Amino acid sequence: MRILHHLPLSPFSRKVRLALAEKRIPFELRVEKVWERREEFLAVNPACTVPVLQEANGLSIVDSSAICEYLDEAYPDMPLLGRTLAERAEVRRLVAWFDQKFYAEVTRNLLFEKQMKRLLGRGNPDAASIRAGYANLKPHLEYIGWLAETRAWLAGPALSLADLAAAAQLSTLDYIGDLDWSISDGAKDWYARVKSRPSFRGLLADRVSGVTPPPHYADLDF
Structure with a gap:
């Protein structure tokens, strides 16, 4: 298996x-x-x-x-990296954005400092890093909102790995209650579409000992 x-x-x-x-x-x-x-x-x-x-x-x-x-x-039947060279380049650009830039500026400063640092035995959360994470979140959500409002999906006409990479980062922050969805209606509406997909059911069912997600976490209509 x-x-x-x-x-x-x-x-x-x-x-x-x-x-x-x-x-x-x-x-x-x-x-x-x-x-x-x-x-x-x-x-x-x-x-x-x-x-x-x-x-x-x-x-x-x-x-x-x-x-x-x-x-x-x-498994090419359901392509997630795009079909044309231009699509694949844009998908890879955005995947790198979320895996590297968003993670470094937002997720690492919030999720890592507030949850993972203790488990890894790396000391107490750093308040300055947490403040930076919250400050960086706003422009990132606004960028996601702009992409969602100008395209069918983040990278273009079809769901792609860019959407999954972004949703993966956001879902972890949403689980710990660190997302202010009022920042961008476009980002919120896009995320509602993604988390309504069958592929998201497993993530919405996740529960971590000692951390209870907010009520809207598994609510498909927020």
Whole structure:
């Protein structure tokens, strides 16, 4: 059976889960507590990060970008990287935006500081980082809103990995109650469309011990 090693609040794990679900590829979830540094997991991924996808034939793919590229090549019936060269370039640009820029400026400053830092034994949350995360959130949500209002989906005419990458980041912040949806109606409406898709059901059912999401988290109509 195909196994995805993940953490429930890892946005990169969530991106892969959404991609697998959109492509209707069956898989089994396995929580990997990376802070425990299991020898068996280190043998597969010396970086000790999630997600890691293990195929039934023994093939292991590490890193969400590598996994999603692999999935689009191995299972092309539901393309998530675009169909034309221009579409694929724009999808990859936005995926990099959310995986790198949004994560560094927003998610890392909020989710990592408020939730993951304690688990990894890296001290107390840094108040300055949290303030920066909240400050950076507004322009990012406004940019998502602009994309959603000027295109059918974030990268163009069809749902793509760009939508999944953005929704994965936002869903983790929404779970911990750190999103102010009043900032952008366009972003809120787009996110409501994404989270109404069948692929999102698994994420909306997630529950993490000690952290209760706000009531609207699993509400398809907010």
